[in-house]
Amino acid sequence: MRHVPPVLTRVAALGGAALLTVSIAAACGPSGDDNSSSATGGKVDAASCQGGTLYVLNQKDITHLDPARLYTSGGGNIPSLLFRTLTTRNRAGGAEGAKVVPDLATNTGVASDNAQTWTYTLKDNLKFSDGTPITSKDIKYGIERSFAPELPGGAPYLRDWLQDAEDYPGVYKAPGGIKAIETPDAKTIVFHLRKPEGDFPFLASATQFSPVPQKKDTGAKYENDPVSSGPYQVESYQKNKKLVLTRNKNWNRATDKERLACPDQIEVTSGLDAAVINQRLSTSAGKDANAVTTDTDLGPAELARLGNDPELEKRVAKGHFPFLYYIAFNPKVKPFDDPLVRQAISYAVSRTSVINAVGGTALADPATTFLPAQKSMGYQPYDYFPAGKGGNPTKAKALLAQAGHPNGLTIPLTYTSDSNDGMGPGVATAVQDALKKAGITVKPDGRESDAFYEVTGQPKTEPGMMLFGWGADWPSGFPFLQPIFDGRQIPPQGNYNxxxxxxxxINAEFDAIAKITDPEQAAKRYGALDAKIGKEALTVPLYSTKDLALYGKNVKNAFVSDWTGVYDVSMLSVK
Incomplete structure (x- = not known):
């Protein structure tokens, strides 16, 4: 199970408050700017950034404070302040932030047996917030408890990847644990996989890989008082209202080069309106000068001021979370079984109209490839069916005539009627208008999200043409391509292929790339595979999202990475 689209929910700036909600779990375009400086100064370091309180103003609360129940990669954002993992994301803006680096471990893992076995060694002097040492058994236990049905919500990759673990019921029912995870000593942990998985270092950044002391585990109540391994610990928490974090005095800066942990305290307030958040950050009065948000994008008022207000523009961090909106075809349904029809639609689409429907070029980049335009994903540019800015109806009509439809044809388009992003009515109308110019009549089929995913997720009931979106759990080609194009990834329910x-x-190529442990080599192969699949016109890529977020005037080191699409809270500092 990968990111269930849409991970992002965007409201068009022309139709109300423009916002971007990012699921802290796991859109692209060229790699984002570093944006690691702010109006109050340049880059900071651990020696000069200590002190103060950082305020986080959010619409939604964090889903859970139990690492087993968080669907994250890269260490999450707020969760990365509390829970360290074997690996994590590189703390940098843009493309550099899409790299995996060691966290609790001394390296990103040592592969053997063609990437079917992965070994990690822990750093020295690692401690929990209660002062007890962190051992490999704590990490093993943390992973095993994430299998418990009492603790749902985490990423399910390990159930698929570990040897003989698919039926493991969790540590509470089977305290013997998972044999495929070995801890030969207090600092070593070994994972035995069913098949080669070169992306395992990315998976090892998921919050499930956080250590949990067995003696302190209280099951479903653990999140009421979690034991921290990160630079902060929970001081107080009122669900859907406020979370207060203070320093973990047993966190050792010498063992953690990936988090500056500048503020003495971090206060997260939830339940705020998007427009209120943007107004408070824009004004930056009082405590709001030391504030950021991790789930709200710029609103229309702020977007309109950019370019005319240099001081405000200095306080906007930019990035590209890997997320794509596209048209998906089901070739088992006529007339989409004919490649010429799919190509005609590809030529007819107007990406300019689509992007205008979601708020304009400030919020979206046109896409002609399925893989986002990020180096870590393996991006290779191609445009097999060039439609220009406004579509190419002449070429589309010629292809339709060649396919036996000289007078055009009528087709359905299924989309989510209750969303305002690339899967919603605005984009559906833009597609409908563009295809009409090519002689294609579109019959809109809008459904509420639950009904949409129910019908599209079952191969037997799947429509012929749909608006869809897909995001990557981590920045590599594997989680972006395999769930969509691997023929062994077609379950009777919950299907994304x-x-x-x-x-x-193509299935064999996925297996071959999985044996590659060098991310750059694997990326090249994924890029070539994307280019090969793209010739089949099985999708029409429409646009990838841009991430723009405002921060208070006293905040320094605000940047957005290509991994998360939001601020890295662990690197922020305040006056």
Missing amino acids: LAQLDDPA
Whole structure:
């Protein structure tokens, strides 16, 4: 199970408050700017950034404070202040932030047996917030408890990847644990996988890899008083209202080069309106000068001021979370079984109209490839069916005539009627208008989100053409391509391979790339595979999202990475 689209919910700036909600779990375009400086100064370091209180103004509360129940990669954001993992994301803006680096471990893992076995060694002097040492058994236990049905919500990759773990009921029912995870000594942990997985270092950044002391585990109540391994610990928490974090005095800066942990205290306030958040950050009065948000994008008022207000523009961090909106075809439904029809639609689409429907170029980049335009993903540029800015109806009509439809044709388009992003009515109308110019009549089929995913997720009921979105759990080609195009990833329910593509050569290529442990080499292969699949016109990439977020005037080191699409709270400092 990967990111359930849409991970992002964007409201068009023309139709109300423009916002971006990012699921702290796991859109692109060129790699984002570093943006690691602010109006109050340049980059900071651990020696000069200590002190003060950072305020986080959010719409939604953190889902859980139990690492087993968090669907994250890269260490999350707020969770990364509390829970360290074997690996984590590099703390940098743009493309540099899409790299995996060691966290609790001394390196990103040592692979053997063609990437089917991964070994990690822990750093020295690691401690929990209660002062007890962190050992490999604590990490093993933390992973095993994440299998418990009492603690749902975490990423399920390990159930698929670990040897003989698919039926493991969790540590409470089977305290013997998972044999595929070995701890030969207090500092070593070894994972034995069912098959090669070169992306395992990325997975090892998921919050499930956080250590949990068995003696302090209280099951479903653990999140009421979690034991911290990160630079902060929970001081107080009122669900959906306020979370206060203070320093973990047993955190050792010498063992953690990835978090500056500048503020003495961090206060997260939830339940605020998006417009209120943007207004408070824009004004930056009093405590709001030391404030940021991790779930609210710029509103229309702030977007309108950019370019005319240099001081405000200095306080906008920019990035590209890897997320794509696209048209998906089901070739098992006529007339989409004909490649010429799919190509005609690809030519007819107007990406300019689509982008205008979601708020304009400030919020979206046109896309002609399925992989986002990020180096870590393996991006290779291609545009097999060039539509220009406004579509190419002439070419589309010619292809339709060649396919036996000289007078055009009528087709359905299924979308989510209750969303305002690339899967919603605005984009559906833009697509409908563009295809009409090519002689294609679109019958809109809007459904509420639950009904939409129910019908699209079952191959037997899947429509012929849909608006869809997909985001990556971590910044590599694997979680972006395999769930969508691997023929072995077509379950009877919860299916995302909407083309129902089952090509033995493509499946074999996924297996071959999985054996590669060098991220750069794997990226090149994923890029080539994307370019190969793109020729089949199984999707029409529409646009990838941009991330713009405002911060208070006293905040320093505000940047957005290509991994998360939001601020890295662990690197922020205040006056």
